[in-house]
Amino acid sequence: MTGDLADAVRHAVGAVTDPELRRPLADLDMLRDITVDGAVARVGIALTIVGCPAAARIESDVHAAAASVPGIESVEVAVGVMTPEERRALTERLRDGRAPRQMPFGPDSLTxxxxxxxxxxxxxxxxxxxxxxxxxxxxxxxxxxxxxxxxxxxxxxxxxxxxxxxxxxxxxxxxxxxxxxxxxxxxxxxxxxxxxxxxxxxxxxxxxxxxxxxxxxxxxxxxxxxxxxxxxxxxxxxxxxxxxxxxxxxxxxxxxxxxxxxxxxxxxxxxxxxxxxxxxxxxxxxxxxxxxxxxxxxx
Ligand SMILES: Nc1ncnc2c1ncn2[C@@H]1O[C@H](COP(=O)(O)OP(=O)(O)O)[C@@H](O)[C@H]1O
Ligand SMILES: [Mg+2]
Missing domain, CATH: 3.40.50.300 (P-loop containing nucleotide triphosphate hydrolases)
Known part of the structure; x- marks a missing residue:
């Protein structure tokens, strides 16, 4: 039962978008341990860098998303930071396979x-x-x-x-x-x-x-x-x-x-x-x- 609830919380939190990257946290691999104990959800997220300006906003959005899940009465959010390897994987994915320092607005771009x-x-x-x-x-x-x-x-x-x-x-x-x-x-x-x-x-x-x-x-x-x-x-x-x-x-x-x-x-x-x-x-x-x-x- 609490497993289902944890899945529901993961789902809700995963849909929160990073205000700068403008993608859902689930897509950005920012979700960490998510557990539910009775009606208490504990949500771990990993941000890209320490003191990222969007951190407070993400934290409160995550809090609200978890709290909106029926059956959850209280939420604890633990904010951590990605390892350099995780960050590298993320920037590579954001670049969409383009090599660093390549110009994305070339003639074949859709922009x-x-x-x-x-x-x-x-x-x-x-x-x-x-x-x-x-x-x-x-x-x-x-x-x-x-x-x-x-x-x-x-x-x-x-x-x-x-x-x-x-x-x-x-x-x-x-x-x-x-x-x-x-x-x-x-x-x-x-x-x-x-x-x-x-x-x-x-x-x-x-x-x-x-x-x-x-x-x-x-x-x-x-x-x-x-x-x-x-x-x-x-x-x-x-x-x-x-x-x-x-x-x-x-x-x-x-x-x-x-x-x-x-x-x-x-x-x-x-x-x-x-x-x-x-x-x-x-x-x-x-x-x-x-x-x-x-x-x-x-x-
Ligand atoms: N249509 C307009 N009517 C009144 N004032 C304008 C108009 N367009 C621009 N301005 C004013 O003219 C000044 C110069 O505008 P700005 O956009 O900075 O010009 P530029 O970038 O060409 O140097 C600004 O104070 C701006 O508010
Ligand atoms: Mg100007």
Whole structure:
């Protein structure tokens, strides 16, 4: 009888999802000893690393799941840590057989990669990218957002990710923080306190942006949005080479010669094989129902 109850608890707890890995604990091999003594369930789980930020949430979800099983009146959760071997097996499984440091967004990937770019800063590129990401996630798409605007990173702030939040590391795999159902990674998450990205040398920036694509575990995504640095600088070219099949969305304002920027971006995109899928004219004047034009932002 208690054996059946233990199975029921195992089943309930196994269905709890890890908020970062977004998979059920049973699939992640995180369940350990689960016993039931009378109406008391004792549940052992093993997390990936000590002090993983999701630990408290997993523990309380596990507690609630076990307590929801009819016949269980009290629950004790013992949280342990995976051995290095268990962790290695897990990261291998998460990589889906891909070798470490391999880029998952190549031409045969099912993820749509959209690079959002602009001719200059301040046109609303980051605002648009963050809003697009959240809107797509709200429609049920699995969305990743990569903040590649290394000198003007603003994605964590726009998504409400607390300053100082860092990706969780499982060995050499990095798990992006999730906000509004969007998995987001930004260079801002790699700066030590008080450090400015201006102090970084070019190669270090390149390596970091490249790492975003290889070492960050986004899992299966429907869409990866990239907040590109404005213009056609180094990082843009690196990313163009890494992601030749990416689609490009250009953000501009009426103030600039919109068509000029679009044409220029189109030419750059064509060189790397990327395709411009649209131009967004942001901060444009608003035509009211009575026909008068309200140029709120004076652009
Ligand atoms: N459509 C809009 N209407 C009003 N303000 C906007 C609009 N789009 C962006 N902004 C504001 O303009 C500023 C620059 O936007 P941001 O997204 O940071 O631009 P970029 O990433 O191109 O530098 C921000 O203060 C943002 O809130
Ligand atoms: Mg920006």
């Amino acid at each position: 749509r990669v959209i690079a959002v770019t602009s001719g200059k800063g301040g046109v609303g590129k980051s605002s648009l990218t963050a809003n697009l990401a959240v809107a797509l996630a709200a429609r049920g798409r699995r969305v990743g957002l990569m903040d590649a605007d290394v000198h003007g990173f603003s994605i964590p702030g726009l998504l409400g990710i607390a300053p100082g939040t860092q990706p969780t590391r499982i060995d050499d795999l990095m798990l992006p923080p999730v906000a509004h159902d969007v998995k987001a990674i930004s260079i801002g998450m790699f700066l030590r306190e008080g450090e400015s990205v201006v102090a970084w040398r070019g190669p270090m920036l390149h390596r970091t942006v490249q790492q975003f694509l290889t070492d960050v575990f986004f899992g299966d995504l429907d869409v990866l949005l990239i907040d590109m640095p404005p213009g056609t600088g180094d990082i843009a070219i690196t990313l163009g080479q890494l992601l030749p099949h990416a689609e490009v969305l250009v953000v501009t304002t009426p103030q600039e010669a919109a068509s000029d920027v679009a044409i220029r971006s189109g030419l750059v995109a064509r060189q790397t094989g990327q395709r411009v899928i649209g131009v967004v004219e942001n901060m444009a004047a608003l035509t009211l129902p009575d026909g008068t034009v309200l140029d709120l932002l004076g652009t």
